Amino acid sequence: MMKSADIHNAPVLQAVGVSLRYPENSDYVLHNINLAVYEQEIVALLGESGCGKSSFINLASGLLESSEGYVAFCGQEIRTTPAKVAVVFQDACLLPWLTVYGNVAFALKLESLRVRADECKARVSAALRDVGLENAASKYPARLSGGMAQRVALARTLARRAELLLLDEPFSSLDAITRRSMQELLLDIIHKYRSSALIVTHDMDEALLIADRLILMTKENGETRLAEWNLRDILGKARGADSDNAQHYRRSSTFMDLKEEIAESLAYSTKAFGLSSKNTAHMKKQNFLVNLD
Amino acid sequence: MRLQNTSRRKSVLIFLLPFVGSICFVFLWWGLTHFLADSTPMAAYFIPEKTWQSGLRLFSNGVLVEHTLDSLRRVFVGLILALSFGIPVGLLVGSSYIFGRVSNLFFQLLRMISPLSWMPLAIIILGIGDAPVYFLLGFAGVWPIILNVAAGVAAIDPKWLKMAKSMSATKIEILFHITLPGIMDHILTGTRLSIGIIWIVLVPAEMLGVQAGLGYFILDARDRMEYGDLMLTILYIGVLGAGLDYAARWLRRRWRYYD
Numbered sequence: 001m002m003k004s005a006d007i008h009n010a011p012v013l014q015a016v017g018v019s020l021r022y023p024e025n026s027d028y029v030l031h032n033i034n035l036a037v038y039e040q041e042i043v044a045l046l047g048e049s050g051c052g053k054s055s056f057i058n059l060a061s062g063l064l065e066s067s068e069g070y071v072a073f074c075g076q077e078i079r080t081t082p083a084k085v086a087v088v089f090q091d092a093c094l095l096p097w098l099t100v101y102g103n104v105a106f107a108l109k110l111e112s113l114r115v116r117a118d119e120c121k122a123r124v125s126a127a128l129r130d131v132g133l134e135n136a137a138s139k140y141p142a143r144l145s146g147g148m149a150q151r152v153a154l155a156r157t158l159a160r161r162a163e164l165l166l167l168d169e170p171f172s173s174l175d176a177i178t179r180r181s182m183q184e185l186l187l188d189i190i191h192k193y194r195s196s197a198l199i200v201t202h203d204m205d206e207a208l209l210i211a212d213r214l215i216l217m218t219k220e221n222g223e224t225r226l227a228e229w230n231l232r233d234i235l236g237k238a239r240g241a242d243s244d245n246a247q248h249y250r251r252s253s254t255f256m257d258l259k260e261e262i263a264e265s266l267a268y269s270t271k272a273f274g275l276s277s278k279n280t281a282h283m284k285k286q287n288f289l290v291n292l293d
Numbered sequence: 294m295r296l297q298n299t300s301r302r303k304s305v306l307i308f309l310l311p312f313v314g315s316i317c318f319v320f321l322w323w324g325l326t327h328f329l330a331d332s333t334p335m336a337a338y339f340i341p342e343k344t345w346q347s348g349l350r351l352f353s354n355g356v357l358v359e360h361t362l363d364s365l366r367r368v369f370v371g372l373i374l375a376l377s378f379g380i381p382v383g384l385l386v387g388s389s390y391i392f393g394r395v396s397n398l399f400f401q402l403l404r405m406i407s408p409l410s411w412m413p414l415a416i417i418i419l420g421i422g423d424a425p426v427y428f429l430l431g432f433a434g435v436w437p438i439i440l441n442v443a444a445g446v447a448a449i450d451p452k453w454l455k456m457a458k459s460m461s462a463t464k465i466e467i468l469f470h471i472t473l474p475g476i477m478d479h480i481l482t483g484t485r486l487s488i489g490i491i492w493i494v495l496v497p498a499e500m501l502g503v504q505a506g507l508g509y510f511i512l513d514a515r516d517r518m519e520y521g522d523l524m525l526t527i528l529y530i531g532v533l534g535a536g537l538d539y540a541a542r543w544l545r546r547r548w549r550y551y552d
Binding site: 061062063080081082083086087089091093095096097098106107110111112140141142160 | 452453455461462463470471474475477551552
């Protein structure tokens, strides 16, 4: 557990020495992860398939229990998903027998939130308006496109008024054009609601466009390694930048250089269990991201 | 325009086909009984004309309606018993691997015993009257519900459960907001199969130890040597059974409103 002194200045989400291995498998899925997400910060967790990104989201949302270490939300160790944490999965996970309205209102009617009927209606209407689906409230999921379904999933998290969004490759099943518009929508929503977010992705453009900070997760000989880039410093981003600013960064030469640097880091770490020394100018730290002292 | 007319004509024809089949059956029945009447005088009692006269009499004096209501009440009670036992047990079988394994052999064994073979035991324990019939109907109808509910639980999309857990839903909330609506299609399929089995078992069950119902009325008609009544009741049971099956199918289609 955390000490009281740590709780006072604790980040929104903090992982301390987190390891995970399944009982039937002696190999670590994740090993000794230390990372944090601070207030109104968007952190992208980038990595190749199978490196444990999604497992980390499951740990951070309380859906899995760590083998060692702990994950804390606002200083409290996570055992089940806290009411102020919302998860968006790769699949929209909409319930087919409920309308769009019913799906968005789903969590608000549960014991953990139990929002009053009038407030529930106001929250759902506001969330649907924010994702541009105010006219689709009575539709059933079978009638929605992939992009619309993912908008409903976003609206469902917005209606919960979550302080932390955990997004597990939320747009990976969408086509390129829809993905771009959804990324911009997500950015605007996080900016508007002043939430914090941890987004897991394997799309480098998405990570660079959305995040304030990028964490590259790789796996080497069963060890999980993390490397960090502070995009706010490197790209000159303002905290919680919206989609208009994001388009500006996308066109900068620094953006392209950074993209190349991260791609090389990923390629080298996968190939040679180590990072290239020639093209890592912006990289801040490796395997350590939060100073716990 | 011509295409539209052709397609409309086709759908009218498809709608009329079952009626054409029924009319053909009546003609076949009429021909066969009249043909046999010369060599087998007994066949003359079963001709459609006599059945028609019985129908007019039994429906106008309300006798058949009373027996129908008795039979439908037994079907309803039997179905409620089958559902109230079948759904919880099906949920257990589908969600607990251990319970599924433990109960599998036992349930398969029970399922293969004809419900009517329990009749003597049911009468000894529950006495004469409606109670043993309810037991037999419930016992006959419970298996399709257990099997369908268990299959439904196994087929639930794990993503729905993960989503509900990520929203801190309790086990009870998951049961009522995810599992039960998620398996409703399977429950309704099981209900439809159950109604079919209950309806088939009902008639022989009503031939033992009760004083009303369509099964009883068939034996009564035989004893009174009113073969027109007997033939009518047999056909009427078929029509009612088909009606119940249609109602169950309609209910299932209504539930799939979201497709």
